[in-house]
Structure formats: C-alpha cells, structure tokens
Amino acid sequence: MSTPHPGGGPAHGQWVPPPAHARKGRRKWPWVLLVVVLLLAGGCTALVLGLAEETGKTVRVRYEVTGSAKGVAIAYTTWKDGALVTQKEGPRDLPWRKELTTKDFVKGGLLAVTTGKGGGTVSCSVTVNDRRPWTAAASGPDATATCSGF
Incomplete structure (x- = not known):
C-alpha cells in the first residue's frame, strides 16, 4: 500500500488522470456542423423540389x-x-x-x-x-x- 504524499496529492509513482480541461477527447463540433449542413441541404432540396413540382408540366x-x-x-x-x-x-x-x-x-x-x-x-x-x-x-x-x- 502506498502512503499519501505529504502535500495531500498522490504518492510518487501513482497514476492520476489529467484534469477534465486537459483531456483530449473527440471533438463534437465537426459532427454537429456536419449534421447542420446536411439538414440545411436537405431542407433546401425539398424547397426547390416543392417549388418546381409543376415545372415542365402544363x-x-x-x-x-x-x-x-x-x-x-x-x-x-x-x-x-x-x-x-x-x-x-x-x-x-x-x-x-x-x-x-x-x-x-x-x-x-x-x-x-x-x-x-x-x-x-x-x-x-x-x-x-x-x-x-x-x-x-x-x-x-x-x-x-x-x-x-x-
């Protein structure tokens, strides 16, 4: 068993996870941006198809x-x-x-x-x-x- 460090921190050699702000996880904003772009593209396509639904027909x-x-x-x-x-x-x-x-x-x-x-x-x-x-x-x-x- 290890003894605690006198300063209240972990003992020498004991692994400590990095603080939350220092963790390098996957970034979510590129995925959010992709979803927003896809939704906008889909909405624009639906609008154009809806507006042009009768184009070419009498x-x-x-x-x-x-x-x-x-x-x-x-x-x-x-x-x-x-x-x-x-x-x-x-x-x-x-x-x-x-x-x-x-x-x-x-x-x-x-x-x-x-x-x-x-x-x-x-x-x-x-x-x-x-x-x-x-x-x-x-x-x-x-x-x-x-x-x-x-």
Whole structure:
C-alpha cells in the first residue's frame, strides 16, 4: 500500500488522470456542423423540389373574383421563364374571371383584390389544376382580399 504524499496529492509513482480541461477527447463540433449542413441541404432540396413540382408540366390556373364592390383593383401572378410576374387590372366591376395555362409554374402565386373608397365586398378564389381552391374575402372601404401561396 502506498502512503499519501505529504502535500495531500498522490504518492510518487501513482497514476492520476489529467484534469477534465486537459483531456483530449473527440471533438463534437465537426459532427454537429456536419449534421447542420446536411439538414440545411436537405431542407433546401425539398424547397426547390416543392417549388418546381409543376415545372415542365402544363398547369391551369383559374382566378375568380366576386362581390358587390365597384371599381376594384386586381393584381395577380403570371409565370414567365420560371419567374413570377405580377399583372394589374382595374378599376373593374365584378365578377371577374381569368384562366391561364403555363409550363413555367412555380409556387408562390398571388391574387389580391382591393375595394375602392366606396367599399363593398370582395371574394377571391384561385384553383390550380382542379385542386382545392385558395380563397379569401374582405369588405369595407379600401379592403383587400388576398389569395396567396398557390
């Protein structure tokens, strides 16, 4: 049996593990960084695939606006070369309908309808390839109904 060192430390020749801050273990940050990069890459890939899901296919987009408002302003998305382009019409009386087909479709479209100072009601509806429509409604002076995200 060894006798303790007079200073309270280990006896001569006895092995003592190094302090925790001096240990050379495996570093975790490169693995954490790798996981973060992989998650970001996977998320970006899913986003791009989701946005381009209809690219190359012929897509039919049907816009419809109804209501009692007179002289409304309408802004809607069209697609050209894979980019979103905003078209504007107005002042117009309701109902208003427009249908278009495109092969450059990417998600993120918009249909916004604004009543004038005279108020009234407006409802918008957007249907893409006969799927469930995006809808919204608004009423009052200078009110806006917005269908977006299709």
